[in-house]
Amino acid sequence: MRGKLGDGFHYVSFGVGTGHKDGLIVEHLLERNPGMVYLPVDMSSEMLRLGTQESTHRVRLPGHRVVPVQVDFAIPQNLTELRGLVHRLVGDEPVLYSLLGNTLANFDDDGGLLANLTALARPQDRFLLEVASTDAVSDELAQEAVEEYARSRAYREFVTSALLHNTDLTINTDAVRFRGAVEGDRALRVKVIYQNQTGGDIQMMLPDRTRVPFPDGDTIRLYLTRKYLRKAQEEMVRAAGMRKVAATHSDFSAPRSAQGFGMDLLLLAPGEAPTPPAEPGTRTRADEIWES
Numbered sequence: 001m002r003g004k005l006g007d008g009f010h011y012v013s014f015g016v017g018t019g020h021k022d023g024l025i026v027e028h029l030l031e032r033n034p035g036m037v038y039l040p041v042d043m044s045s046e047m048l049r050l051g052t053q054e055s056t057h058r059v060r061l062p063g064h065r066v067v068p069v070q071v072d073f074a075i076p077q078n079l080t081e082l083r084g085l086v087h088r089l090v091g092d093e094p095v096l097y098s099l100l101g102n103t104l105a106n107f108d109d110d111g112g113l114l115a116n117l118t119a120l121a122r123p124q125d126r127f128l129l130e131v132a133s134t135d136a137v138s139d140e141l142a143q144e145a146v147e148e149y150a151r152s153r154a155y156r157e158f159v160t161s162a163l164l165h166n167t168d169l170t171i172n173t174d175a176v177r178f179r180g181a182v183e184g185d186r187a188l189r190v191k192v193i194y195q196n197q198t199g200g201d202i203q204m205m206l207p208d209r210t211r212v213p214f215p216d217g218d219t220i221r222l223y224l225t226r227k228y229l230r231k232a233q234e235e236m237v238r239a240a241g242m243r244k245v246a247a248t249h250s251d252f253s254a255p256r257s258a259q260g261f262g263m264d265l266l267l268l269a270p271g272e273a274p275t276p277p278a279e280p281g282t283r284t285r286a287d288e289i290w291e292s
């Protein structure tokens with residue numbers, strides 16, 4: 001994968017998270033472009049601060065070439081402004097964009113988000129996408145996916161952290177529910193919800209002190225995630241106007257993970273994949289148009 005990327009890249013990371021993966025990428029790119037600019041993008045100020053600290057502490061990247069951007073990248077207007085900022089900083093030099101850690105799967109309109117993010121890429125730019133994958137879809141596998149998340153206490157704490165920080169609810173991690181389903185012929189989907197299991201109607205207070213009713217048995221959606229079939233990944237990439245330059249796959253090493261679950265890392269470039277040459281004697285669409 002590294003060998004597929006040339007020299008001279010700058011780096012824009014959508015969703016820096018803990019910054020561990022960005023640290024490896026920054027190190028690699030900086031060796032090949034001592035003048036690189038790094039733009040970690042995240043809507044969480046906390047993630048941005050901690051993630052950027054982690055991703056840059058091992059390298060000598062001067063502060064003025066690290067430009068943290070706190071925005072919601074799901075809002076198209078923010079991407080328009082980000083595009084202007086990136087191009088002002090790097091000119092025509094190539095940029096590597098990334099969306100790692102299966103972040104794409106958290107969005108209802110995952111294909112739309114990928115198209116909006118990859119639209120920033122010019123012909124000289126590249127886009128690194130990491131998504132969770134499954135070799136097949138079935139109700140049993142959806143259940144296996146649920147169990148993979150549900151058995152982790154750390155995961156329950158992670159998904160309830162937004163409730164903990166943004167409401168005055170007393171969090172009960174046993175009230176976290178996981179619903180698995182097959183999403184058409186494209187993915188296994190896991191929705192994570194929080195259910196009021198207190199046996200009574202309650203009110204929760206938001207940071208601006210408004211009170212919101214939370215009736216008994218009612219639910220709040222905490223998280224959405226998916227594991228994609230490879231053909232769905234390819235379809236999203238194609239629909240976004242991108243082509244695959246390189247790809248790697250790793251099987252989950254987690255104990256008791258279902259067979260066929262893994263992570264795929266795709267290096268994308270703008271433009272369509274070249275169509276393989278037609279077999280001699282095979283009629284193509286061009287032949288039909290020519291003959292009509």
Ligand SMILES: C[S@@+](CC[C@H](N)C(=O)[O-])C[C@H]1O[C@@H](n2cnc3c(N)ncnc32)[C@H](O)[C@@H]1O
Pocket residue numbers: 014015016017018019021041042043044047071072073074099100101102103
């Ligand atoms: C699943 S984590 C992935 C982190 C990291 N890239 C990795 O692979 O370990 C997703 C990150 O994206 C950020 N994020 C999610 N949705 C976002 C949005 N709409 N705008 C900006 N940041 C977002 C989260 O705050 C979090 O840091």
